[in-house]
Amino acid sequence: MSQSVLRIGRVIEVNGSRTIGELEASVDDLYRTYKSRKYTIGQVGSIVKIESGDLLIFGIVISLRMEETDSTQANTAGRTESSAKWIEIELFGQGHKTGLGEAEFHFERGISTYPLPGQAIYLATVEELRRIYAKPDKPTIKVGSVAQARGLPVHLLTNELLGKHFAILGTTGSGKSCAVALLIHSIIEEYPHSHIILLDPHNEYYRAFPEKAEIIDPTSLEIPHWLLTLEESIELFIGRTEHAATRQTNILKDAILQARKGFPDQAMPIEKITVDTPVPYRLGDLVSNINASKPSQASKAESHEKILAKIETLQADKRFEFLLRPDDSVSDNLADLLSQLFRIPDQGKPLTIIDLSGVPSDVVDVVVSVLCRTIFDFALWNPKRSEIPLFLVCEEAHRYAPRSEEASFQPTKRALARIAKEGRKYGVGLALVTQRPSELSESILSQCNTIIALRMSNEQDQHFVRRALPDSVRSLVDTLPALRTREALVVGEGTAVPVRMLFNEIPEDRRPHSADVPYAEAWQKECGNEEMVRDVVERWREQQR
Structure with missing residues (x-):
């Protein structure tokens, strides 16, 4: 039986997983002291328990309020008096006692027996919290500590976190990028032969993984044009505004198919090659095929000329060198490209960071689409997918999979959606x-x-x-505006119980390059000069970061 000093109220109403309690009149302070340790009373996000025989029912405090009523006595007319302090609790788990000690119980998520009105509500002790948040008997990574009890570590379930996908949501300055870096650090330290691909649109993660990551920037990025599907090729060579131009689409489709089949020393039988088969073809052959199918009458050749003009424009643009390969450099090097991209073998660098900050905005959607689709297709056709699972981290995900249908580039959105819906079966997180x-x-x-x-x-x-959270914890969303930097609410399959936690702090030299610019400090002294401006101009022109 719990000590009376831990008792703070009693149950007065039970409604599904939600319980209403009334705090005792003696509760007039924020703290109770038990075994030389202070416990806060009624703090939103704190854990309480209800004893029911050999069963301990645990819940999270989600709200606290005081109800006031007007006095009807004549000598106090016009005044108000406090009638009750109400506490609202979301039940999340239960413990079956196995002994007389505080922590001698077996905890499990979910509720099989609900409390009854009148039963006492107690503060959960540190020993009980230690049992609730104990490291599970499954593979885990340690990422932080319980916000209400700094000494209690938080372990996330590795297979459930990675295999069933997760999302990190937070406003600018909340510690989002540091949380991403910490999670990846924790994963690769525990599992040094990981295969993680990080899409970095702002070039901020390179300094966080100086020795463990293969950095691929626009100067080393190679996504050959022949790796694009017909849909992606239409986006590149025709454009979004021309998607309805069926004639141009048919012209491009026939030209690409013939170019693939006509590539010398083709690695597979010609009759098995389709317009989407990832085998090489030369842009020169593509242009020749389009010209060969062009009608002699100028009025009927407009569609052909548009495609040819677009190809010529792209080839002349230095920014597209990573995508449009010269004819003399086209070769069947797909296996080498994928080996570098997926870190197979990892060679001590289990992480690939793809810097998208220098990729032209009008083609970045094509690049992300090809990368996402390639990751999924590789896993789909890999008979040893369970031995080499892949994991994709997509920063600024709303840019590539926006809610608005009009604003989205459909191939990219579909590629991400396919990973989200089917990736679990094929070993893609x-x-x-x-x-x-x-x-x-x-x-x-x-x-x-x-x-x-x-x-x-x-x-x-x-x-x-x-709306995205389970019903039992939706009310905890109200606490999000009050969270501190690095503090987070974690719910779902990746954690044994919903937890309000504080991520571990990352050393300064391992943090992403995403800190806010210190205006007040920077503007206290003169730093810039004309030489600096000239250097920036030169970097800008040369496209060097």
């Missing part, structure tokens, strides 16, 4: 990272079975996250 969850595709986010929500002040974003 997905992490979505965004500061604007309300702009992210709801169907894709719904496939993330673990939600890591950091501070979030936008009401629209909070409403969106509330």
